[in-house]
Structures are given as structure tokens and as C-alpha cells.
Amino acid sequence: MVKGIEITGPLVTIDLALTIPGCPLKSFFQEALPARVKAEFESITDVKINLGSMSEEERQALVGGIKQETPVAFADPSSATTVIAVGSGKGGVGKSTVTVNLAAELARRGHSVGLLDADIWGFSIPRLIGNTTMPTVIDKKLIVPVEAYGFKVISVGNLVPEDQPIPMRGPMLHKFLQQFLSDVHWEEPEYLLIDMPPGTGDITISLGQFLPQASFVSVTTPQQAAEKVAERAVHAISKVGLRIAGVIENMSWSICDQCGERTYPFGSGGGKELADRFAVPLLGQIPLDPPMRDFADHGKPTVIALPDSPSAQAFVGIVDQLTGVLPPKPKGSKPRKMLPLIMQGAGDGHGHEHHHH
Numbered sequence: 479m480v481k482g483i484e485i486t487g488p489l490v491t492i493d494l495a496l497t498i499p500g501c502p503l504k505s506f507f508q509e510a511l512p513a514r515v516k517a518e519f520e521s522i523t524d525v526k527i528n529l530g531s532m533s534e535e536e537r538q539a540l541v542g543g544i545k546q547e548t549p550v551a552f553a554d555p556s557s558a559t560t561v562i563a564v565g566s567g568k569g570g571v572g573k574s575t576v577t578v579n580l581a582a583e584l585a586r587r588g589h590s591v592g593l594l595d596a597d598i599w600g601f602s603i604p605r606l607i608g609n610t611t612m613p614t615v616i617d618k619k620l621i622v623p624v625e626a627y628g629f630k631v632i633s634v635g636n637l638v639p640e641d642q643p644i645p646m647r648g649p650m651l652h653k654f655l656q657q658f659l660s661d662v663h664w665e666e667p668e669y670l671l672i673d674m675p676p677g678t679g680d681i682t683i684s685l686g687q688f689l690p691q692a693s694f695v696s697v698t699t700p701q702q703a704a705e706k707v708a709e710r711a712v713h714a715i716s717k718v719g720l721r722i723a724g725v726i727e728n729m730s731w732s733i734c735d736q737c738g739e740r741t742y743p744f745g746s747g748g749g750k751e752l753a754d755r756f757a758v759p760l761l762g763q764i765p766l767d768p769p770m771r772d773f774a775d776h777g778k779p780t781v782i783a784l785p786d787s788p789s790a791q792a793f794v795g796i797v798d799q800l801t802g803v804l805p806p807k808p809k810g811s812k813p814r815k816m817l818p819l820i821m822q823g824a825g826d827g828h829g830h831e832h833h834h835h
């Protein structure tokens with residue numbers, strides 16, 4: 479941190495406070511800084527650097543500031559990632575199943591895809607993709623997501639055992655979501671799908687804060703009750719400023735094994751009604767498909783395991799619609815963020831890569 483600058487004719491004196499007395503950037507400030515200043519300003523011929531170190535208080539303030547400002551790269555207007563949150567009013571409507579199949583189908587078409595499981599308490603993504611391995615963590619900070627069916631995944635379920643309870647309050651959920659958005663090495667995929675927890679809780683508000691330009695897809699079942707709950711959830715989402723991209727109706731009908739006829743065990747019309755209310759497209763209807771549940775239990779999305787099944791066909795149609803409403807953004811010319819492997823030894827674990835100001 480710069481404590482003072484004094485200019486006396488051609489002489490500049492700079493007082494610097496290092497984060498710690500033995501800061502490895504010491505020699506950089508002693509040598510490179512004078513050279514830079516002289517190169518920049520012709521009239522300056524002499525640069526004196528006084529090095530001190532920060533007080534504990536100054537250091538705390540600095541670290542606190544950096545932590546609070548951890549940027550969410552997806553929130554940058556120049557980000558090439560289209561973020562789609564998949565949510566519903568209540569659980570059990572097939573939200574996670576839908577999210578996994580959308581991810582798998584997008585990846586199958588050659589899109590780069592990330593799937594973030596924001597259902598912190600009720601996570602189910604690792605089981606649905608059959609991957610419960612722990613991600614690699616570099617330098618205690620950067621999480622390398624696990625992979626399945628050509629897309630990248632992060633879930634609390636990849637960080638803790640499935641049967642371990644996670645007592646968490648609102649602020650901790652907020653922190654988890656922030657960490658998943660900014661500390662995971664997503665590499666700017668074309669699509670980032672977020673499996674939302676049911677309802678309109680803290681995560682919805684956090685999402686609105688972190689990613690105000692994300693889109694939202696609502697999953698609902700055909701019956702009225704589910705539709706009313708879904709409506710409240712969509713209202714909450716539009717309140718925090720997200721764009722409603724469309725509605726997906728799940729468990730729309732059942733197909734008779736023998737005669738192929740459709741029956742409507744959960745009624746009909748809920749998805750269309752919800753879509754009309756918010757003037758957004760009904761992206762598609764997914765029939766009840768019992769084999770799909772069996773495959774989900776064994777970690778296989780229906781679009782991969784049963785591509786000819788009625789449910790897989792429904793997902794193909796939905797992805798057609800979804801990529802029409804939300805086409806991939808053109809890749810910017812922004813340089814890719816590289817894994818900071820070289821920093822590991824050099825940084826000494828003090829995080830000096832942040833302190834070049």
C-alpha cells in the first residue's frame with residue numbers, strides 16, 4: 479500500500495507499506511518500480527523507495543476488502559456465458575432431472591456447459607450424473623469442477639458425503655453460491671445451468687445480487703396447485719430482476735404401454751397457463767417416463783441412456799427452443815484465465831498475487 483509520495487525537483491520519494499515484512503515482492507518494488515517511474519516521466523531522474531510494513535489493522539482491512547469484492551466473472555457484461563437458472567415453486571417436480579438433461583443435450587450438441595448445483599441442502603446432481611468424486615482444489619482457493627457427459631459440474635454433494643447433514647443459514651448459502659460462481663474454474667462455458675433449490679428463499683435473492691442478467695426457466699407440473707406455487711416463485715424471480723426465459727412442463731402425461739394412448743394423471747394446462755401469465759414461451763412438455771427415473775437413479779440422463787424415448791425426444795425439442803430464445807453469445811477476445819499453477823511456490827501461500835497496487 480502507498481503511504482506517501484513526495485516530489486522534490488527530479489527526485490521522487492515513495493513510502494510503501496508491504497503486507498508482511500518479508501514480502502516476496504520486496505525486490506520488485508526496489509528495482510522495477512523506480513525503473514517504471516523513470517521510464518514514464520522524463521523529468522524524474524531519481525526514485526527513492528522507503529519500504530515499511532503494514533500494521534495488523536491495515537492488513538485486515540485490505541484482506542477483508544478483497545474478500546468482499548471477489549468478482550463473479552459471469553456478472554461481467556463482456557462474459558460470453560449465458561446463465562440459466564432452473565427453478566420451481568416446490569420440490570419433486572423434476573427440476574434437477576430437467577437441468578441434468580438440458581446440460582447433457584447441450585453438451586452433446588457441442589456446446590461448452592457448466593452445471594452449478596445451487597440446491598445446497600437438497601443437492602441431487604452428483605447422484606443423477608453418477609459422479610460423487612471430490613473436485614481437485616488448487617492452492618486452497620481454486621476448485622476444478624468434476625465432469626460428466628461432456629459438461630462440468632459442481633455440487634455440495636461433491637464436497638461432502640451424501641449422508642452428512644449441512645446445517646446452514648442464509649448468509650452461508652450466499653457464501654456457497656458466491657464460491658461456486660467465482661472460485662470454480664469454469665473456463666467461461668457457453669451455458670451455465672443452475673439447479674435452484676425449490677421455493678423463493680435466500681438463494682433466489684443471492685442469485686439476483688450476483689447475476690442480475692441471468693435468465694430463469696421455470697419447471698412445473700400440469701396440476702393447478704403446482705402451478706400456483708410456481709407462479710409465486712416466478713414472481714419472486716422477476717422481482718430480483720432476472721429475465722424469465724420460459725416454462726417447462728414436466729410429467730405432462732403418461733403413455734399407455736399397450737395402446738400408446740395418453741392419460742393425464744396430474745391434469746393438464748398448468749404449464750401453458752403459467753407461460754401465458756408471464757408472456758413467455760412454453761418451451762416444452764415432458765411425459766412421465768418410468769425408465770427415465772430408473773436411469774436417473776443410476777446416474778444416466780435420459781437423453782444419453784434412452785435417446786429414442788419420449789422423454790429424451792421432449793428434451794431435444796426443449797433444447798431447440800431454449801437455444802432459440804437464448805442463443806450462445808459470441809466468444810469475446812478476452813484472454814482466458816489460466817490456472818495459477820506457477821503462483822503456488824512463488825506466492826508462499828500469502829496471496830500476494832492480489833497485492834500489486
Ligand SMILES: Nc1ncnc2c1ncn2[C@@H]1O[C@H](COP(=O)(O)OP(=O)(O)O)[C@@H](O)[C@H]1O
Pocket residue numbers: 566568569570571572573574575576602728729764765766767768770771772774775789
Ligand atoms: N418425466 C419424468 N418421468 C418419470 N420420472 C420423473 C420424471 N421427471 C422426474 N422424475 C422423477 O421424479 C423424481 C423427482 O425429480 P427431481 O428431478 O429430483 O425433482 P426436483 O429437483 O424438482 O426435486 C425423481 O425420482 C425423478 O427421477
Ligand SMILES: [Mg+2]
Pocket residue numbers: 573574575597600601602
Ligand atoms: Mg432437485
